Amino acid sequence: MDEQIVDVAILGAGPAGSVAAHELGKSGLSVVLIESGDTTDVHCIESFPQSGAPLAESTGLLSAICSAAYAPAQSMTLHWRAQAEVRDFGNAGPLLVHRRELHHALLSQARSASPATTVVKARVRKVQRVGELSIIETDTGRVKARLTLEARGRVEARRMKKPAGTHQRHALVALPFSVRCRSGVAAMSLEALPEAWVWLAHTGDGEAHGAIFQNASMLAGQSLQQRVSYGTSCIQNTRCLNQSTEALRFHTPTAADFIALDDPVINDACFAIGDAALARNPVASHGLVHALRSGVQAAAAVRTVLSAQHQSDAAFAFLRQKHSDAYRAALTATARAYTESRFNTAFWQCYASMKEPPVAPTFPMSQVLTLTEPLAQAPVLDGDFIHWAPAIALPLKQDYAVQIGPLAAAEIASACQPAAALPELAARLQRFHNRKIVADVFDALLAGGALSPV
Numbered sequence: 001m002d003e004q005i006v007d008v009a010i011l012g013a014g015p016a017g018s019v020a021a022h023e024l025g026k027s028g029l030s031v032v033l034i035e036s037g038d039t040t041d042v043h044c045i046e047s048f049p050q051s052g053a054p055l056a057e058s059t060g061l062l063s064a065i066c067s068a069a070y071a072p073a074q075s076m077t078l079h080w081r082a083q084a085e086v087r088d089f090g091n092a093g094p095l096l097v098h099r100r101e102l103h104h105a106l107l108s109q110a111r112s113a114s115p116a117t118t119v120v121k122a123r124v125r126k127v128q129r130v131g132e133l134s135i136i137e138t139d140t141g142r143v144k145a146r147l148t149l150e151a152r153g154r155v156e157a158r159r160m161k162k163p164a165g166t167h168q169r170h171a172l173v174a175l176p177f178s179v180r181c182r183s184g185v186a187a188m189s190l191e192a193l194p195e196a197w198v199w200l201a202h203t204g205d206g207e208a209h210g211a212i213f214q215n216a217s218m219l220a221g222q223s224l225q226q227r228v229s230y231g232t233s234c235i236q237n238t239r240c241l242n243q244s245t246e247a248l249r250f251h252t253p254t255a256a257d258f259i260a261l262d263d264p265v266i267n268d269a270c271f272a273i274g275d276a277a278l279a280r281n282p283v284a285s286h287g288l289v290h291a292l293r294s295g296v297q298a299a300a301a302v303r304t305v306l307s308a309q310h311q312s313d314a315a316f317a318f319l320r321q322k323h324s325d326a327y328r329a330a331l332t333a334t335a336r337a338y339t340e341s342r343f344n345t346a347f348w349q350c351y352a353s354m355k356e357p358p359v360a361p362t363f364p365m366s367q368v369l370t371l372t373e374p375l376a377q378a379p380v381l382d383g384d385f386i387h388w389a390p391a392i393a394l395p396l397k398q399d400y401a402v403q404i405g406p407l408a409a410a411e412i413a414s415a416c417q418p419a420a421a422l423p424e425l426a427a428r429l430q431r432f433h434n435r436k437i438v439a440d441v442f443d444a445l446l447a448g449g450a451l452s453p454v
């Protein structure tokens, strides 16, 4: 590989790296995407929730995702809580996507987004910052870049983790499996076992793919034969596969634990994205949507940092805010799923120490209220770039609002001065806005802890 100097080097062409490359290529920046292309025998199918479709559509990547998909799942059978449940998705089920085909489809979109995008098949060995450039050493040569996106997935997140600097509950490992089956209907099932859980997807074409998730210690030191007999006995104890387990094929175990970096901004010229920043426990699902979203957000941060007219610190603050939002959402979803399981063993209690989110206080109508914190500045994505905008602190959500409904933070803040009872604060805004909009604004302020008694 010849030595190249590019605007952005993206390390890893999974969904996060490819989406970021696609976005940056469209912006006219020169991009090199470095992918080792290791084809390991990992899990084969992933679910992509319909809630991710608008984001995929807005980036122009929905049809690429659909091209890698089987039919949407029609239902999900849960043997999770005390009572079995069946969720019927109608036409709105998650897409069952072929993981490797999805990666190829997104990479192909990234490649064709711009002639200034190159894809290099190489293994990244080392990254170092020298002056204004990052130097990326690979097994086929060197790349120099102004900025780097670290997108090498959850293995990289584990490597970067510092003992006190990550949030790792336990070493969860997935043991993927495949089996030929009789079902011609695309459907999923999820089942809790005392020391594991099992996810299974029937693709609708006579194949089923799934994984058993358990603590790494359950598989440690096992030979292939022992692993097969352990996996087979787990599946025999489930109700998700209603047939003989003879034809089960097991694949290479893969890490699946919940890991989050404290800070996705590794330094002023390198940001972690996708699983490399925050790898969700797959029970919380949405890993693909998170990868897509973080690729888009990182591209906006890169454009902002590389543009002379914009402030880099807004981009860094934006990435940190989005990372902490995603971390809280993933932790809440995982803790909820684990708490709802019908078992109460140590395996299921590992998220039990999580605090419940604080409940918003209620105030009598006559209580005089004011903003809990003065109007602040928060980073906001506006078009292609990130900038600072006036924002109201929502301390209970550890967030800021630059806008609530159609109303900007500055207008809301000015209506909250001087301090007054809720009906008076609302009346000030109702001079210019309808009752429903104003009611929604105050609901959001109260739920976020933005108003306090004087």
Ligand SMILES: Cc1cc2nc3c(=O)[nH]c(=O)nc-3n(C[C@H](O)[C@H](O)[C@H](O)COP(=O)(O)OP(=O)(O)OC[C@H]3O[C@@H](n4cnc5c(N)ncnc54)[C@H](O)[C@@H]3O)c2cc1C
Pocket: 011, 012, 013, 014, 015, 016, 017, 034, 035, 036, 037, 038, 043, 045, 046, 047, 048, 122, 123, 124, 125, 151, 152, 153, 154, 174, 211, 254, 255, 256, 273, 274, 275, 276, 280, 282, 285, 286, 287, 288, 289, 291
């Ligand atoms: C068992 C399991 C089941 C899952 N099921 C679902 C699901 O059903 N739905 C869902 O939404 N999510 C699921 N996920 C999560 C989903 O797979 C990830 O969130 C998503 O793939 C993250 O994308 P990424 O681009 O950040 O990382 P990856 O997809 O991990 O991509 C990283 C890329 O970096 C490359 N790379 C690594 N090291 C190097 C190197 N040194 N040099 C060059 N390239 C390198 C890799 O080859 C890879 O292509 C599951 C995860 C697991 C483990």
